[in-house]
């Protein structure tokens with residue numbers, strides 16, 4: 295077993311060392327009192343026949359009450375300290391995991407499902423809370439009770455102690471073996487639960503589709519079967535633990551029985567008093583149950599390590615070797631918006647056998663508006679992803695004002711780029727916050743927001759809401775129409791005042807009234823900016839200075855609409871010919 299695995303988990307509680315020291319101190323107080331109890335009981339029993347005054351009993355009861363009160367207070371404090379530290383550890387690890395997830399390359403999200411990742415943030419982290427703090431506290435206490443108990447046993451009756459001292463290592467070894475087994479099983483449980491979350495996440499994020507196709511029962515069946523897989527794995531682990539619990543309990547009582555039997559013989563021989571046997575039995579019960587708790591903890595600990603292996607893999611995994619994506623921003627480089635693709639060949643890491651772009655070259659001058667067209671899968675969105683530095687070209691280079699990502703740094707390039715997606719995405723929160731999200735710096739004023747909203751033709755409808763800019767949009771902005779959402783995303787893009795703009799056929803999902811407004815907003819947005827439009831429709835292409843036609847990752851035609859329109863055999867004519875308005879076509 296790799297030692298560092300254990301240390302790594304323990305390091306999580308290092309920042310809370312002070313709290314834990316307090317916790318351990320009060321814990322020692324409770325353990326000391328617990329260990330003294332049997333001695334007091336033993337003494338009490340053995341001196342019962344001696345004549346004691348009522349005052350003595352009252353004094354004895356008073357002292358016991360005081361000790362009990364101290365014990366209870368210490369127990370409460372210990373519980374609070376450990377439990378609250380647990381909550382703090384969980385909050386910290388969630389933040390670490392969230393940060394690590396945000397740092398991953400976009401390619402990471404091609405591989406992993408969002409439902410699975412959010413499950414890791416919630417369920418997997420939760421497992422840590424119990425084990426790392428309460429579990430650790432209980433086991434530390436149990437260890438102290440166990441060691442202290444053994445000392446008390448030896449002091450009370452060395453002969454009787456031998457029986458227990460044989461049993462103790464057996465139980466600890468048994469616990470260790472169980473722990474090893476449970477670790478692997480637990481990893482499988484967390485994986486199957488993450489898979490089930492993935493199914494649920496897909497069902498709910500596509501809820502409209504599920505209803506539209508009347509697929510509620512299919513969705514339920516899929517979830518049920520994935521939950522059943524998770525349940526079966528968890529049940530098998532529980533069965534294993536139940537068998538261990540049963541065996542352990544039998545061993546405990548068996549040892550107690552033998553102790554009683556030998557103890558009784560000792561009393562008959564006059565080698566032991568009744569009080570001593572009583573205290574011995576109490577101590578042995580303490581030792582047995584605390585040894586059990588220690589070995590229980592071991593299996594819990596191994597389960598936690600198994601369940602959280604994936605979290606640590608993510609936290610420790612640095613974004614793959616993409617220097618451009620981790621490059622320190624070079625704040626002094628100002629981009630003018632010239633873009634150049636030079637012999638770019640690129641395959642997605644998940645599909646290395648397919649070339650999304652193949653020896654692709656294209657230069658766009660600052661302020662130029664270029665429409666990318668091509669059939670589905672031709673590579674249009676891939677070009678946008680490469681401009682944003684989401685992936686790195688396998689061959690060739692993407693240059694900005696003649697400089698590579700390696701020189702400028704992806705973060706810095708992105709501060710000059712805005713994107714308006716086909717499906718507008720809004721965060722839950724206010725309209726104001728959603729627009730302010732586009733700002734490069736945090737210094738954004740209300741006037742800035744209003745200004746860009748006016749340019750995006752969003753101001754009037756925003757003002758018509760009772761709460762205006764403070765109107766809260768639901769998750770993914772459900773209360774807004776498609777056109778309204780789109781205009782908010784345009785305002786967001788405007789706020790960035792980008793040099794480079796990427797438009798992903800932003801008007802495709804709108805009716806003509808909304809489209810007109812969005813088009814006007816886009817016209818404002820495109821002014822004086824290098825614009826790359828992923829276009830499917832003639833109305834979008836019309837605005838372009840140049841059209842680039844793609845086919846299976848290669849550039850097959852480029853030119854103005856008038857130039858391309860002439861080649862009836864060309865792909866442009868095939869793709870767009872039917873969309874060109876008749877009167878326009880004749881005029882050309």
Ligand SMILES: Nc1ncnc2c1ncn2[C@@H]1O[C@H](COP(=O)(O)OP(=O)(O)OP(=O)(O)O)[C@@H](O)[C@H]1O
Pocket residue numbers: 404642643644645648649650668669670671672673674675676677
């Ligand atoms: N994340 C991804 N992982 C693996 N392959 C991908 C990924 N995204 C796109 N591809 C593949 O890369 C190729 C180019 O896709 P791209 O999305 O750039 O096409 P597109 O022209 O934008 O298509 P559409 O008009 O349908 O959006 C296609 O073969 C596609 O299947």
